[in-house]
Amino acid sequence: MSKKILIVDDSLVSRMMIKEIVMSRHPDWECSQAASADKALEACQVKQFDFITLDLNMPGKNGLDAAPEIIATQKDAKIALLTANIQSATKQKATDIGLAFVAKPVTEEGVLDFVGYE
Template sequence: MAETFLVVDDSKLARMVVRQALRDLHPDCAILEAATGPEADQVDGVDTLTAAFIDFNMPDEDGLKLAARLRARRPDLPIAIVSANAQTDVLERARDLGAAFLEKPVSRDALAGFVAAPAAQRRSA
């Protein structure tokens, strides 16, 4: 079965960058996109996701609120918070949710490392 990734970011350009990097790494993958947390809540296929990449700074709510909802629904889902906001509070909140943190601009190598890591490593990264 092909991988399915969720990319949530209010920046269309940021979504395009992540989408292209994921397609380079996994040409047959499916990519679901949303611009906001509430929009992501409406995406079909959450139960089959391989991983989720969520921007922290979004207009309706911060990405950690969406990550918490996803974690409640899928405790084993690898989640990465993607943000230029690498403040201690954000990093700690991500860690408390079992989410990794990838700093923007996110690199193809960072995405590759996160996707390739065993689930236990992704949650503690």
């Protein structure tokens, strides 16, 4: 069954890496990208996603600030905060809002642990 994933990161390189990892295991999935939280919120208004990766540090609204609004429109999506900020307070905030936590740098193992290998 084809799934839909939204990759939210201001870094084009990070978005490309995440997409490449996901598509290598799930070539039939639909992959959307957003370079900011605002663009992600726009995408979430028109489409339902199965998975969302959300960067923490982006210009404008950060990932943790955008997460509650995204969750409100994406009730069934599995959402992960992908960030190099691995402080326990950041992890706890992510957990408190219901996000998975994936540490950067982007790795195949980290992304596939989130979206699944099959």
